[in-house]
Amino acid sequence: MSKDNSKDPLEERVKQAKIIRKIVLIVIAVIALVIIGVGIGGYIYITSSLKPVDEGNEETVEVEIPIGSSSSSIGQILEEEGVIKNGTIFRYYVTYKNEKGFQAGTYELSPSMDINEIIRSLKEGTVIQEPELTFIIPEGTWYDDIITRIAKETPYEEEEIEEQLEDEEYLKELIERYEILDEDILQSDVRYPLEGYLFPARYDFEEEKPAISVIIEQMIERMEENVVKFSEQLEASDYSVHDLLTLASIVEREAQRQEDRPIIAGVLFNRLEEGMRLEVDPTVAYAIGEHKYMTSFEDLETDSPYNTYRYEGLPPGPIASPGADSIKAVMIPNDNDYIYFYARQNGEVIYNEDYDEHRKTQETYRSEWEEAEETE
Template sequence: MSDEKDKLKQKHIEKLQERQREASIVRRIVLVSLIVIILAVAGVGYGVYQHIVGAIGPVDENDDEIVEVTIPIGSTVTGIGNILEEHNLVSNGDMFRFYVRFRNESGFQAGDYQLTRSMDMDEIIEELKQGTIYQEYELTFTIPEGRWLDNVVARVADETNLTEEELMEKLEDREYLESLIDRYSILDDVILDERIRWPLEGYLFPARYDFVDEELEVEQLIETMLNRTTEVLSESGASGSNYSYHEILTIASIIEGEARNDEERARISGVIRNRLNISMRLEMDPTVAYAHGEHFERTLYEHLDIESPYNTYRITGLPVGPINNPGAASIRAALYPEDHDYLYFFHAPNGNVYFSESFPEHNRAVQQYR
């Protein structure tokens, strides 16, 4: 009996020892795994750190050769970054833009600069803030937001040496439009849709334009405005949107036509998104006016019956194209709509706008505040 107890005791001891050995092995495996993970994370972090340091550091600290660079009037941070990258003065133009935003830098000056590839990003930024505009403007004019393309053309013709006839002829020249599509990523064949009134409606960015020459070429003007639209879309993050550039500008143009102030834009954009998500007609009054080619003080029921790919009271989804040339605030609102459940809004004569989630609620707002 005593022998059996001793044997059982011995087996118990052996099991405990076996478990201790297994636990020791598991602990070693876990420890090694943790070390591997820590080293991997550290390696990735170090790699990212090295990439950032390399991007903001000199392209070649031993290259002191002077590089002549011209920063044109009206250049954005994106445009400046691209110019610096083209001249191999920074390794990445996008990193220059991100770094400028991180540092909250501003005040860059147009002009001619002498830079070197041995300069780091901080030195280049400081140099670009010290420049002076190299030539007085000979021609300056402003295109307001939300204007139809024919109004933009009339405004340009009033302010420049160009005529409405030559502008419209170029804006409707299919061969020229196809060449623009080949050169501009924001353009595609959709602008050549025969249902679209003016192919570049929505793409001629409304802004102040300054030119050093008093005499303009038609192509120079159009492409300067397209460049500005491209820069605004890029800086707004449009390339990451689920919408195409054409759809973004179409939504932005409706927001531009509807909003009375910047505070309303994102909320109106949310209404548009909510309606699109449930395949509900947009029923936006500015699209009706554009369909008629006539501005109305007030949209009446008789205006709603027009058959047009722009009339959102008759079609489901977006109109065939933009209905005006929207500004940066409306483009940003189109990309970043406010999250809410509103499906309706009403601009009252008192200047306020009332948003509603249901049609009965909307009707009550109309009856109360009209």
């Protein structure tokens, strides 16, 4: 009888499985080492960027911070002057630390100063000249009204501002430059691409006629500064920046009092999670294109993707420029079980979980709005 020298197939499969396991373990170990290495490298890079550029160099550099400079432009100036290592790290650091109140002026700064010393110097400075141009955009302002206000306070015509704001090539350039902007703003249903992205605040400019792009970009930068400070919440959210700014704009138009903003934000999230329509009056006014004191039954029939009484989910985009408090409200909403809310004419908001109770509230206080409308 001849002896069978062929390998046992089972034994062969076991050997192959062992080899595969070893390969998988090696690959996992390599990936883990790479991740750890990148993390350590990133940490070292960031901490190094916060240290002095040259600790032994006591020479000073004259640095001018113009009026109206954002943290982004200040970081760029400081990096160009050689007193910090990285302007982007500076920008994120001051946002993380919630540092505000930087003063325009001329400073004597040194490469031997660390980033915290530089921040203190910039906050203790004094304005050396009055701005040539100043305007204020109130919270909750519509895009159309922002253009009107800018045109009123600057030498530009509304048509010139609109042309810049709606130039597709310019918008694509902005999308490349700013984290908070993406292709969502170019969707066909979005009425105005930059609605909700122009931060409401006071703006000061050294020049009497700064370029329209300079005005626009400073407003977007201010919005980005107020959004990226919630990077942890953004990463954990199922909603995009565009969605969250849309919600923030609704909160801005709904709430009169600060304490109501996070509660209303919680109600809106509850409705979305329940698959309900948002059914909020400010979206109807935006759909119509008219500031409404009261919403009529006829208004509710307006066929527009912005009308949240007719269409489920979020409208295509923001309906106004939300302020810092409304942005914070949607990033950190109040955890509640309310589904309904009713704003009284005096500013009080009444919340309900039950629809019948909500209807009773409406019937009780609707006359306040009717009387107020008659006296207008």
